[in-house]
Amino acid sequence: AQSVTQLDSHVSVSEGTPVLLRCNYSSSYSPSLFWYVQHPNKGLQLLLKYTSAATLVKGINGFEAEFKKSETSFHLTKPSAHMSDAAEYFCVVDPGGGFKTIFGAGTRLFVKA
C-alpha cells in the first residue's frame, strides 16, 4: 500500500532562515514524488518532482528536495525563507499506473519578519 506522511502540520521560521519540511513515504513501487505549494484560495503549484533520476531535485523559488530511499524520505528544504513562502505545502506520491495520487496532510509554513 502507498502512503505519505508529512511529519509537521505547522512550521514557523524567521525570514532569512532555513526551511525544512519533512515527508516520509511508503510505496510498493518505485514512486514518483512531488512537492506542491498552495497559497490561500489558490490551486496547487508544482515546486519540484522526483522521478528516479537524480536524488537531489531542484525546484522553483530556491526549493530543493532529496530522495533518500534508505530512509523513505523526501524532505523539502530552502536555504533562506522569504515572506512570500508562507503557504501550505503538500508532499505527494504517485504510485504509477494511473493518476491515483496520494497527498500528504499538508504542512503550513509561517514566515515571521
Added chain:
Amino acid sequence: KAGVTQTPRYLIKTRGQQVTLSCSPISGHRSVSWYQQTPGQGLQFLFEYFSETQRNKGNFPGRFSGRQFSNSRSEMNVSTLELGDSALYLCASYDYRNTEAFFGQGTRLTVV
C-alpha cells in the same frame, strides 16, 4: 499556453440540490483528475478520466460522478448535496510525458 480553467469559482447550494462543476484542461492533456479538499480530510482523490473513460476512482459515494468529453473537458456532478460536501474542488490535467499535474484554482462549493 492557457492553464487549467475551472468554473464557476464559487457556488452556494442548498442541501438536496445537485451541482455540476466544469474543468477545461491544458490543451493537449487528455487526463483530468478531480480532488476534494476539506480542512478535516485534506486532499482526497475523486476520480480520473482519460480519453472519455473513467480510469481510476477514489472512495466516494455514488452521488459523486463525472464525465469527460471528446475535447477533454470534464464535468463533475454531485447529486443530493449534503452539508459535508462543502469543500474546494480541484481539477488537474496531467502531462504523461513529463509526469506532471497542473491544477486549476478550484471551485469553492458551500452547501447550506
